[in-house]
Amino acid sequence: MNVTDTILDPEWRQITDYQVDKYRNAHPFPHGVFESFLEEKTARNAESCFPNVSDSSWIHYIHFNERKHGLNKIDQLPVRIQSLINELNSDDFLKWLERLTGIEGLMADPMLEGGGLHQSQSGGFLNIHADFTVHPHHRDWERRVNLIVYLNDNWEEEWGGHLELWNENMTKREQRIAPLFNRAVIFNTTKTSYHGHPEPLKCPEDRTRRSLALYYYTHEKNPNWYSTNYQGRPDDAASKKRLIWLDKKMIATYTRLKHTLGIKDDTVSKILNRFGKK
Secondary structure (H helix, E strand, O other): OOOHHHHEOHHHHOOOHHHHHHHHOOOOOOEEEEOOOEOHHHHHHHHHOOOOOOOOOOEEEEEOOEEEEEEOOHHHOOHHHHHHHHHHOOHHHHHHHHHHHOOOOOEEOOOOOOOEEEEEOOOOEEEEEEOOOEOOOOOOEEEEEEEEEEOOOOOOHHHOOOEEEEOOOOOOEEEEEOOOOOOEEEEEOOOOOEEEEOOOOOOOOOOOEEEEEEEEEEEOOOOOOOOOEEOOOOOOOHHHHHHHHHHHHHHHHHHHHHHHHOOOHHHHHHHHHHHHHO
16 A cells, blocks of 8 residues: 555545646646545644644744745644655655656655745735745755645635636736645646735634645756746736835845855744834
8 A cells, every 4th residue: 555545535546647637738837626635534633733823933924925924844843744744755645746747756855945834814915926946955956846735624715815826927817726625736836837825814813824835846957046936916006016026036035045055944034024014
């Protein structure tokens, strides 16, 4: 019995040709939405032990282009979530992803750089963006696939938090996906795979938008390096687009420092937090 038999819902354990074709030909870029992705018990266990935001261990991504919190230190995660991440980073699951995406040689990231647990409180958001393309601490690791598993039971439509997928010209939103419990979204990451949840959350103060995010890479000799590329939407005011651009440049500078100096996200969390309060 391989790992996909122990963590995935039976519907997703074997990838069919139809599912492969549907994924690879999806618009605006290859992606799939998987309902009841994990075994019910696995998903419930992860949801029940999902930790609240705290200043002691969470990274606070608070600046103009986003307002969310992350926890990527594997030894500080609940044991059940550690086990789930280990299984989703296993060789068996990587083979499952390779079959789905057609990308060979996928590797997991034990550092959970930019990933791990994500949590947004009321008012939180993440502007539309394409992710950084090269691992900050491994210059020959090109980012290829994102996996997001949502852990929000009884999530209401009016609370928002929908993941939006935009075309490469940023002229049209092509998908809008609610962050419902045990729903997974998997997509190929490129310099134009624009996505985010740009509308501020309207959930009650005692609820948060919770997800597990894992990123997968391949070894490449000379990968094309791009930092996280935030984009304004067509209807955004010119002043907002300008601030999105300025904040993007600040993040690009920080990303380059990570490449050269080995800085970790938790080091800059306090700086971003101060910037977001101004």
